[in-house]
């Protein structure tokens with residue numbers, strides 16, 4: 001499925017935004033730090049939020065979008081409730097990461113970079129998470145699954161609903 | 162072989178993430194000693210120790226501080242580079258987690274030497290736990306008067322701010338890192354001028370890797386002569402080697418710089434399977450097919466590769482070199498910033514060509530073409546990323562040509578000219 005069809009939730013609760021933005025009024029150099037907080041809160045960067053950031057930090061909207069689309073941790077489209085990241089860095093590659101990715105893609109029925117239609121899982125590949133001795137590594141919602149046997153790849157998903 | 166631990170000496174004891182544990186082992190004594198010296202004396206000591214940068218490029222640390230200090234412009238800045246993104250590198254994370262105060266003490270001494278009262282640390286957002294521990298260490302050090310105003314009663318003051326990187330390998334490159342700190346996209350700037358003259362917010366700036374800074378307290382405590390006597394005569398001290406790939410017990414090993422690869426492999430329990438090749442400096446380096454080689458900057462440069470940040474990735478005979486080359490090419494295609502056309506287009510075409518080889522659909526003529534592209538990128542790409550992006554591909558083609566030829570498209574004979 002193509003991501004542009006992933007539906008944004010009808011109503012986005014922007015009330016939490018003011019708390020985040022309060023400490024950063026007119027602090028343009030804090031743009032990335034602010035976006036990180038918003039990404040953490042909403043799991044993506046809704047358009048409305050980006051416009052509010054632009055106003056609060058006094059940064060042109062186009063620059064907000066430049067940054068929001070440059071960095072890997074940001075997403076300007078909604079992501080699933082659970083984020084599954086498969087490390088495909090070279091150390092993990094040597095340990096068999098491609099097979100793990102293959103199995104997860106089949107089991108979720110989506111390709112890396114996509115979100116399941118029920119918005120439950122997003123699957124992505126990442127380049128080295130800095131724990132290569134544990135390879136191959138899959139991270140689900142910040143929880144590390146290291147030295148993962150290929151056969152167990154989809155089992156780790158069972159813990160998340 | 163000398164068995165000396167500088168940076169990992171607390172690894173198996175109580176975590177010195179707690180300032181009391183760190184101080185019980187002589188922590189912050191080096192800072193006290195440094196503050197009793199003039200900044201120029203501190204710089205002279207570090208220069209005499211011959212410490213070079215551990216971020217990968219081995220630039221003399223004392224000289225970098227001196228060049229920054231000599232600049233007239235003010236304020237000056239210092240940045241600790243904890244962006245660690247090279248696949249196969251996981252040493253800075255280990256230090257940040259186990260010994261944040263060691264990094265901090267080195268950082269404060271460096272700031273004193275350079276002559277700045279504002280420091281920044283730039284770390285990957287995914288290092289969540291490490292960031293928390295480091296922030297706690299900053300708070301503890303501030304409470305004890307090792308940070309903040311008039312440190313330990315001197316007239317030296319320092320404030321350190323923590324910035325998280327939003328996930329871009331290129332932001333480890335120092336000039337792209339400045340862009341990230343300023344809240345922009347991470348696009349590297351042309352150098353020279355080097356950051357020592359024009360750095361963060363266009364002011365003179367020293368950038369140091371986490372591991373580099375960790376050596377500083379030990380040098381101040383034990384003296385430059387002690388440090389200079391460890392390991393390699395030209396590049397003394399130890400190195401954290403990150404051993405990964407097809408080895409039995411991957412991990413971080415602290416050994417003298419210049420340690421033989423065989424000894425490192427032995428420390429890691431030996432090769433898992435039959436040794437085929439090794440990337441001694443992560444995926445920015447070229448493949449090496451021998452095992453009997455000393456891991457220092459000079460020897461590896463002579464062998465046509467580099468030590469870089471010490472990411473030693475071992476590859477066994479079951480692993481396809483074509484797939485490794487393709488994996489690396491995709492990495493650089495994704496991580497390049499897109500500023501220069503040679504890197505943007507070059508990494509994209511290389512990734513496409515190598516993907517085709519992976520699928521058994523290769524065109525043999527394109528192998529020569531990749532080697533040529535490698536030369537052009539080495540000479541013309543603007544930053545270190547583009548210059549090294551095809552090192553793995555080119556060295557794989559040179560050393561394992563048979564594997565590539567076996568993946569040439571067979572049906573119809575279209576590519577088989």
Ligand SMILES: NC(=O)C1=CN([C@@H]2O[C@H](COP(=O)(O)OP(=O)(O)OC[C@H]3O[C@@H](n4cnc5c(N)ncnc54)[C@H](O)[C@@H]3O)[C@@H](O)[C@H]2O)C=CC1
Nearest residue numbers: 216217218220245246247250333355356357445469470545
């Ligand atoms: N630790 C990691 O995760 C990674 C490390 N690297 C390493 O980074 C290295 C490349 O880094 P670069 O910064 O491009 O290397 P470089 O050799 O251009 O510079 C190294 C350091 O010395 C300084 N410097 C160099 N020449 C100078 C001069 N004439 N005057 C004043 N200062 C000078 C630079 O400002 C920089 O701080 C590679 O060797 C690679 O191994 C690459 C990717 C990731």
Ligand SMILES: Cc1cc2nc3c(=O)[nH]c(=O)nc-3n(C[C@H](O)[C@H](O)[C@H](O)COP(=O)(O)O)c2cc1C
Nearest residue numbers: 214215216242244245246333334335369370373545
């Ligand atoms: C693409 C690229 C990525 C880099 N990533 C890092 C990094 O993650 N950490 C680091 O310390 N240096 C990295 N460097 C090297 C820095 O530019 C710089 O040389 C280093 O931080 C200087 O510190 P040192 O002298 O203490 O080694 C990178 C260089 C390039 C070209």
Ligand code: SF4
Nearest residue numbers: 498500501504544547
């Ligand atoms: S070489 Fe590549 S990563 Fe470096 S500045 Fe050019 S496009 Fe960006």
Ligand code: FES
Nearest residue numbers: 087089092129132
């Ligand atoms: S390559 Fe996967 S964690 Fe480093």
